[in-house]
Amino acid sequence: MKYRAIGKSGLKVSEIGLGSWLTYGSVTAEETAKACIDKAYELGINFFDTSNSYEGAEEVLGRALKAYRRSTYVLATKVFFPQGRGPNERGLSRKHIMEQCEASLKRLNTDYIDLYQCHRFDDTTPIEETLRALDDLTAQGKILYAGVSEWSAEQIKSAAAIGKQLNLRPLISNQPIYNLFERYIEKEGVIQQCEEAGLGQVVFSPLAQGVLTGKYKPGQGIPQNSRAANNQTNGVINSYLREDVLACTAKLEALASELGASLSQFSLAWVLRQPNVSSAINGSSRPSQLEENIKALDLVLTDDVLQRTEEILSEVSGFAPMR
Secondary structure (H helix, E strand, O other): OOEEEOOOOOOEEEOEEEEOOOOEOOOEOHHHHHHHHHHHHHOOOOEEEOOOOOOOHHHHHHHHHOOOOHHHOEEEEEEOOOOOOOOOOOOOOHHHHHHHHHHHHHHHOOOOEEEEEEOOOOOOOOHHHHHHHHHHHHHOOOEEEEEEOOOOHHHHHHHHHHHHHOOOOOOOEEOOEOOOOOOHHHHOOHHHHHHHHOOEEEEEOOOHHHHHHOOOOOOOOOOOOOHHHOOOOHHHHHHHOOHHHHHHHHHHHHHHHHOOOOHHHHHHHHHHOOOOEEEEEEOOOOHHHHHHHHHHHHOOOOHHHHHHHHHHHOOOOOOOOOO
């Protein structure tokens, strides 16, 4: 395994992380989830990401990680989305952040959270209030670092400036969607702004919800037992199931084959070519997927390969930010 620091912080995470969105606590049995977590730990993966909004995932992760010494892994979770019907049971107010941090600590069965992330931007709460709440949680030792997810370049710039003005501990991370098709963080200046502010990217969906594994073929039906065949998860993946995207994927798979790599390995290596990316979060539902994916760390993409990749990707357009 290889490790990178998140932004300008001293926190080092595995270049491949393990996430739990749309998997653990919902569509994947806990026994299988534990097997994946155990395999990840065995392979040297130390970055485990979840959220209070992922149904049951925090509890599953907490039970599985209890087997390991707490100092050997980095545990990340999030706050923002509704946890009830009340007006204060959502967003990034001090009240919601403080209450949900306590709730996540209980669900995760831990004394502290390594990385606590604002799952989205809250335009109904002053940034100062949000940043002060995160800083207070850090002072209390309940979280060690704070970050954001899917914030725009301007929102990150504003938060960095306000935090500096108030002498608060800086944010260290942004968690955006990033893969060969979803590249808004390049085009909208998010990476550049994060570099200036000292944040690193811990990206999710680097394999485009499984499309960049090559399992979905142009002109063919949806494979059984795939994420696209599951009514609980197919709403996210359907945007990729276009003939032009799948045709492009087939060409990328052929290019990867020339390098002696699978499409998933190629896709992860492409994401990790970006120095500002600290970790690519995988949502593996089988231990064997993790064993396959970490081989991406040894794959070097030359300038010629990257240029050929751009030529293939130019055939597809139309993807928008998740915000």
